[in-house]
Amino acid sequence: SLEKYIPMPGGASFIWGHQKYVFESSAGSAYTTWFRTLNSHVLQIRGALGKPNILIIADPLAINHIMIRRIYQYREHLFCSLVIPFAPFLIDNVLQEHSEVSRPRIERLLGRSLGWVEGENEHKRMSQLVVHSFSWESVRSGAHNIYMAANTMLQKSNGCVTLDITKIMQQATLDAIGRYAFAHDFGGGRSDEANCILNSWRSMAEVAISLSGFYVGFTKEHVLMRTKDMQGLMLIRRVPILNRLPLRVIQSQGNVRRTIHAGIARELLIRNKDLLAQMSDEDVPEDLLFKLSKCIAGSETTAQALSYAIWELAKNPPVQDRLRAEVKTISPTFSFDQVQGSMPFLDAVTREILRLHPPTPYMERNAIEDDIIPLKYPLVDQGGKVHSEIRIHAGQTIVIPIHSVNRLTTSWGDGDVFRPDRWLEKDSLPLNEIVAGGWSSILTFSDGPRICTGYRLAIFEFKLFLAMIIDGFQFIDTGLKISDRYASTMNPVVVGEEKRGPQLPVTITLVD
Numbered sequence: 361s362l363e364k365y366i367p368m369p370g371g372a373s374f375i376w377g378h379q380k381y382v383f384e385s386s387a388g389s390a391y392t393t394w395f396r397t398l399n400s401h402v403l404q405i406r407g408a409l410g411k412p413n414i415l416i417i418a419d420p421l422a423i424n425h426i427m428i429r430r431i432y433q434y435r436e437h438l439f440c441s442l443v444i445p446f447a448p449f450l451i452d453n454v455l456q457e458h459s460e461v462s463r464p465r466i467e468r469l470l471g472r473s474l475g476w477v478e479g480e481n482e483h484k485r486m487s488q489l490v491v492h493s494f495s496w497e498s499v500r501s502g503a504h505n506i507y508m509a510a511n512t513m514l515q516k517s518n519g520c521v522t523l524d525i526t527k528i529m530q531q532a533t534l535d536a537i538g539r540y541a542f543a544h545d546f547g548g549g550r551s552d553e554a555n556c557i558l559n560s561w562r563s564m565a566e567v568a569i570s571l572s573g574f575y576v577g578f579t580k581e582h583v584l585m586r587t588k589d590m591q592g593l594m595l596i597r598r599v600p601i602l603n604r605l606p607l608r609v610i611q612s613q614g615n616v617r618r619t620i621h622a623g624i625a626r627e628l629l630i631r632n633k634d635l636l637a638q639m640s641d642e643d644v645p646e647d648l649l650f651k652l653s654k655c656i657a658g659s660e661t662t663a664q665a666l667s668y669a670i671w672e673l674a675k676n677p678p679v680q681d682r683l684r685a686e687v688k689t690i691s692p693t694f695s696f697d698q699v700q701g702s703m704p705f706l707d708a709v710t711r712e713i714l715r716l717h718p719p720t721p722y723m724e725r726n727a728i729e730d731d732i733i734p735l736k737y738p739l740v741d742q743g744g745k746v747h748s749e750i751r752i753h754a755g756q757t758i759v760i761p762i763h764s765v766n767r768l769t770t771s772w773g774d775g776d777v778f779r780p781d782r783w784l785e786k787d788s789l790p791l792n793e794i795v796a797g798g799w800s801s802i803l804t805f806s807d808g809p810r811i812c813t814g815y816r817l818a819i820f821e822f823k824l825f826l827a828m829i830i831d832g833f834q835f836i837d838t839g840l841k842i843s844d845r846y847a848s849t850m851n852p853v854v855v856g857e858e859k860r861g862p863q864l865p866v867t868i869t870l871v872d
């Protein structure tokens with residue numbers, strides 16, 4: 361149990377603890393609000409169905425301790441780390457870094473991957489195999505593939521239409537990753553394989569964000585699926601054996617893996633000689649799967665970041681015009697060096713979008729052993745005693761709310777405001793000692809040894825796509841109210857139309 365001096369918000373339900381409220385709130389916003397109202401960088405919330413209290417940590421020193429200093433003492437649980445299917449022999453290994461909920465899900469979705477791999481040595485060995493493919497050098501030399509994917513997307517859209525940009529972005533980023541990493545053609549993100557992968561993600565997200573399921577679903581199969589998420593995990597958390605039931609919604613998670621296995625991996629085996637050269641014989645099939653699946657998971661998050669960017673620019677016409685004016689100075693050629701080095705405002709917009717709308721809003725960890733976590737911002741108990749560390753026991757669940765950390769008032773001041781200029785102004789950025797770290801002092805790609813492998817690729821892809829789209833198209837706000845729902849990653853929904861699943865409609869016209 362957690363110490364009493366760790367602040368807890370009021371309003372917990374007897375049955376659902378605070379988790380129902382977190383689930384119903386726009387993703388990330390409940391924690392962000394509580395940190396402010398309780399004036400704390402650490403809090404505890406009540407778990408649902410009698411689950412022990414959960415520790416929510418936004419304190420920079422504590423995050424550094426968990427993500428860097430003691431990373432292998434905390435089990436991992438996050439969508440983006442579903443990647444890199446590997447090493448079946450490790451599945452029953454001792455360390456058990458993944459929680460009882462996420463492990464079976466990860467296996468069904470993408471096989472036994474880097475995200476699945478247990479323990480320090482094995483994780484490092486697997487990471488070495490992929491690190492080169494995602495260096496800046498590799499991204500630069502593969503830039504033309506992303507350019508081609510962006511071009512394919514632009515040729516297919518014209519006129520003035522209101523459309524769901526998330527769908528288009530998902531097709532485009534999947535197409536880009538296919539070209540970049542595997543010389544594989546996903547047909548502009550519209551081939552049968554692409555449809556199978558995108559439909560699998562979508563059907564999972566639809567179930568995951570369904571509100572009605574929260575109440576009635578614990579006896580229904582579609583809700584068992586939805587409970588895969590951290591916020592909705594109540595039943596599977598309490599009864600992990602449910603993961604094994606042959607229910608359609610649970611077992612359909614294997615679609616992505618099957619598509620990759622049956623179609624793309626075999627083709628790659630023939631094409632990708634470099635990759636084969638790096639591997640021992642017994643690694644081959646799973647290693648190829650790993651390459652594909654990590655990229656596919658990453659293409660989804662990149663698509664979400666791009667969708668939020670277009671929506672934010674639609675709501676802020678002066679920022680949109682200023683960005684387009686900068687892009688016009690280099691258009692129509694978009695070389696790697698131009699995109700990375702000649703557009704400071706594009707760079708500022710990129711950082712601001714990734715700060716404000718992190719596609720993975722939470723990371724969850726379980727402590728493998730007892731620990732003492734140091735705090736930058738000490739807590740004071742009712743007797744006035746100052747506590748500059750927290751004691752936790754093995755098994756403690758910890759949430760690192762990336763969304764809240766990226767908006768902390770102590771670090772960012774007006775953290776909820778979309779203001780790209782903060783990245784260009786002297787003295788507007790937080791000092792190193794008060795941020796948790798990570799790329800660009802934000803936690804969007806995590807930090808430490810398990811920082812997102814594909815973050816350079818994601819950043820370049822984001823910039824290139826955005827530059828090319830804004831060069832040719834104008835975005836107009838529909839005025840619809842958008843809320844964010846958590847379904848492994850951030851999913852925008854139209855308020856009042858939640859039943860239609862994730863969508864982000866924006867009106868798009870050709871630039872004069």
Ligand code: HEM
Binds near residue numbers: 444654655658659809
């Ligand atoms: C905007 C896009 C992306 C975001 C926001 C993102 C975010 C993240 C985060 C937060 C983690 C850490 C998970 C944890 O430790 O719990 C992660 C891990 C990972 N990501 Fe991404 N990611 C993105 C795109 C990509 C892309 C494009 C790829 C590959 C092509 C990729 C590959 C990976 C891999 C392999 C890991 C696991 C690293 C490890 O455990 O060593 N990601 N990502």
